[in-house]
Amino acid sequence: MNSDTDLKIKNLRKSFGSNKVLNGIDFELKEGERVVVLGPSGSGKSTFLRCINWIEEPTSGEIVLDGVRITEKNVRKMRRSIGMVFQHFNLINNLTVMDNLTLAPVKLKLMKRDVAKKRAEKLLKHIGLLDKANAFPASLSGGQKQRVAIIRAMMLSPEVLLFDEPTSALDPESIGDVLSLIRELASRGMTFIIVTHEMGFAKEIATRIVFIDKGKIIEEGAPEEFFNHPKTPRVKEFLKKVL
Amino acid sequence: MNNFFFKIGELFSTPGYINSLLHGFLLTIQIAYFAILIGILLGTIIALVDTARPSKWLVIPKFICRIYTTVIRGTPMALQLFIMFFVIFAIKGFPSIITAILAFGLNSAAYTAEIIRGGILSVDKGQTEAGLALGLSRKTIFMKIVAPQAIKNIIPALGNEIVTVIKETAIVSMVGMYDLNMAAKDIGSGQNMASYIVPMFVAALFYLGIIYVITFIVKRIEKSLRKSDLRAEK
Numbered sequence: 347m348n349s350d351t352d353l354k355i356k357n358l359r360k361s362f363g364s365n366k367v368l369n370g371i372d373f374e375l376k377e378g379e380r381v382v383v384l385g386p387s388g389s390g391k392s393t394f395l396r397c398i399n400w401i402e403e404p405t406s407g408e409i410v411l412d413g414v415r416i417t418e419k420n421v422r423k424m425r426r427s428i429g430m431v432f433q434h435f436n437l438i439n440n441l442t443v444m445d446n447l448t449l450a451p452v453k454l455k456l457m458k459r460d461v462a463k464k465r466a467e468k469l470l471k472h473i474g475l476l477d478k479a480n481a482f483p484a485s486l487s488g489g490q491k492q493r494v495a496i497i498r499a500m501m502l503s504p505e506v507l508l509f510d511e512p513t514s515a516l517d518p519e520s521i522g523d524v525l526s527l528i529r530e531l532a533s534r535g536m537t538f539i540i541v542t543h544e545m546g547f548a549k550e551i552a553t554r555i556v557f558i559d560k561g562k563i564i565e566e567g568a569p570e571e572f573f574n575h576p577k578t579p580r581v582k583e584f585l586k587k588v589l
Numbered sequence: 590m591n592n593f594f595f596k597i598g599e600l601f602s603t604p605g606y607i608n609s610l611l612h613g614f615l616l617t618i619q620i621a622y623f624a625i626l627i628g629i630l631l632g633t634i635i636a637l638v639d640t641a642r643p644s645k646w647l648v649i650p651k652f653i654c655r656i657y658t659t660v661i662r663g664t665p666m667a668l669q670l671f672i673m674f675f676v677i678f679a680i681k682g683f684p685s686i687i688t689a690i691l692a693f694g695l696n697s698a699a700y701t702a703e704i705i706r707g708g709i710l711s712v713d714k715g716q717t718e719a720g721l722a723l724g725l726s727r728k729t730i731f732m733k734i735v736a737p738q739a740i741k742n743i744i745p746a747l748g749n750e751i752v753t754v755i756k757e758t759a760i761v762s763m764v765g766m767y768d769l770n771m772a773a774k775d776i777g778s779g780q781n782m783a784s785y786i787v788p789m790f791v792a793a794l795f796y797l798g799i800i801y802v803i804t805f806i807v808k809r810i811e812k813s814l815r816k817s818d819l820r821a822e823k
Contacts, residue, residue, distance in 0.1 A: 401718050425724035436719035440737040440817050449733065450723035482817040502723070 352377050352505055352537055353398070358407035360390075360397050360561075367393045369561035370407070375506065375539065380532055382548040382569075383541045385558035386584065391541045392433075394558060395508045398539070399428040412505070426454065429499030433511040435491040437483035437498070443470070444479040447498050456502065469497040473527060489520025493527055500531075507531070509540035545588055549573055557581050596787040606776050610788065613772025614795050620689045620768070621755040627694025628754065629747075632701025639702065640709045642727075654702070661699035667760050669696055674764045689761050697754050704750060708743035709735060741814045748807030752800050759796075769795055 353375040360368040367390045375381060385391045396402040398409060400421045409416045416424045437446050447466035451457040457465070470476045473493045475486075483491055492512055499507055509528065513521040525547055531538070532551050542548055548555065548569070555572040557565045557580075565572070565581045573589075576582045600606045635654045641647055661669070673692040674685070712735050720730035762771035773792035777785035 399722055401721055422724050422726065425722060428722075430722035432715060432719065432722075434715050436713075436715040438716060438719060438734050439713075440734070450725060453729055453733075454724055484818055498723075 352379075352412060354410040355398070356408045356410070358394070358397055358409065359405045360393055360402060361405045367561050368397065368404075371558075371561070371563055373556070373563065375537065377505075377537055378535050378553075379537055380551055380553045381539045381556055382552040382554075383539060383556050383558060384545075384548065384584070389558045390561040391558050392510050393561075395430075395510050395539060395541055398506075398508060399425050399430055401430070426456070426502050427505045429502065429504035429507040431492070431495050431499055431507065431509045431512050433514050435483075435488070435495045435515075437486075437491050437495055439483055442480050442482055443475070443486070443494055446483070446494065447501050450498075451501050454502075462501070465501060466497075469500060470494075473497060487520060488516045489523045492516060492520070492524045496524070496527055496531075505537060507536060507538040509538060509542070511541050511543070513542065513544060543588075545573075557584070559584075593787065596782065596784055597791065600776065600782065600787055600791060606782065606788070609767075609772045609776055610769065610791065610795070613767055613769040613792075616686070616761075616767060617755070617758050617769040618799070619686065620693060620758045620761065621751075623690040624693030624697055624758070625751050625754055627690065628697025628701045628750070631694070631698035633705055635698060635702035636705035636709065639706050658699040658702055661696055662703070666693075666696055666757055667763060670760060670764060685764070685766055689758070689764075689766060693754055693758060697750060700750050700753075701747065704746040705739070705743055707746070708739040708741075711742045712738045741811075741818075744807060744811050744814060748804065748811075751803055751807075755800060755803070756796065 353373075355371060355373040358368055358371040358373070359366070371394060383391045383394065393402060397404045400409075400416060403418075411424055411427060414420065414424065437443075438449065441449060444463065444466055447469070448457075448459065448462040451462045451465075452459050467476060467479065470479055473496075475490060475494065478486060478490065478494075483494075486494065496512075512528070513524050516524060521544070525544065528538075528540070528547075529551060540548075540551075552569045554566060555569050556563055557572070557578075559580055565576065565578045567577075572581070573585065576585055600610075635658065638647060638650045638654050641651075643651075670689070670692045673688050678688040678691075716734050716738065717730055720734050725733075758768060759770035761768050762774065765771075767775070769792050773788040774785070776782055776788040782788065
């Protein structure tokens with residue numbers, strides 16, 4: 347197995363009925379990389395992310411993580427290595443914060459309940475929400491929910507984290523809290539892909555920017571290069587509008 | 590008015606009358622109880638088949654479930670009861686209570702299935718996606734995440750359905766069964782009290798009483814299920 351490459355995606359395509367959302371995406375991600383995916387709305391950014399862990403089953407193409415191709419058979423196991431953070435947090439409403447964190451590790455028999463609980467407490471303490479351990483998600487603010495969702499993904503120590511617009515549903519104050527948590531993960535060498543509209547954050551955090559339009563990657567590169575010297579007219583136009 | 594209260598006293602103090610009423614009430618409860626049980630069991634199965642992800646094994650079962658709920662919900666209960674009595678179970682000596690239970694149970698199953706289906710579908714898709722992303726199995730996602738949230742949406746409507754079944758059983762008097770409704774009519778007839786208003790008034794109280802109790806229990810269950818919606822303090 348090639349230990350230097352985490353994730354290889356070849357000719358990924360996804361259609362919903364006759365609507366072709368992804369039109370052949372080739373993408374590689376190496377350990378320690380932080381890729382920010384940009385693009386206009388409806389370009390397929392979220393679908394791209396959701397196909398990586400098969401929340402949306404790809405129509406064709408392959409996704410290979412650490413040399414293992416994701417298939418219908420192994421997808422559940424593979425998902426343990428791919429953490430995901432959603433735009434709308436998706437904390438389990440009927441479970442307390444603690445149970446949200448421990449459900450998967452305990453159910454998947456990766457940790458004993460008390461070990462999982464200890465780890466959850468440590469992570470909660472770290473984000474300053476230990477006092478919310480027994481609260482239900484409904485009583486948390488958006489920013490708190492999203493930070494819990496992030497540490498929930500971290501509970502399984504994934505190799506890659508996928509962030510699907512993690513701050514788009516938050517108020518400005520909460521955005522800062524969530525971004526600084528992501529920033530911290532970055533400083534610890536976490537590998538991740540993030541779809542975001544926070545341009546400043548993208549510039550700051552990314553090791554690479556990928557621009558998707560109409561279901562294809564049309565430009566990618568280092569952040570300075572991408573933002574200061576965009577090559578394609580489409581990206582130039584996009585940057586003129588958003589910056 | 591005095592006569593009315595006098596007659597009520599007469600009804601309650603005449604063993605023949607009050608026993609008839611209680612017998613009728615017992616039959617009503619029996620039919621409703623078992624019909625609701627069948628309705629919930631069969632309704633759950635139908636709802637699970639209906640909401641299951643499409644697969645080639647389920648094409649025919651899904652089709653059957655759709656036809657079933659459409660036909661049952663699209664025809665009058667009284668007609669279904671007649672068909673059960675005079676066509677399907679027109680067997681001499683076949684216990685009419687079983688026929689009635691099946692008629693109401695099979696009818697209620699269609700409505701209960703729709704209630705449960707709606708409850709399951711009302712759970713945000715993001716909840717399932719979160720479970721998938723964590724590597725949980727479909728079964729775990731259903732049992733630990735979807736079902737507990739669906740139940741919260743199901744209970745109020747299911748309570749309503751239970752109440753409906755209890756009241757609807759009154760039409761068994763149309764096939765000559767001696768339920769609470771029939772008992773009231775019998776006691777009120779000329780050969781007995783020669784006053785319909787009194788036994789029917791009392792029968793109404795019986796119906797109201799049992800329905801009040803059920804509504805109360807459902808409200809309690811609803812309240813206890815709302816736990817995770819409240820601001821939780823430890």
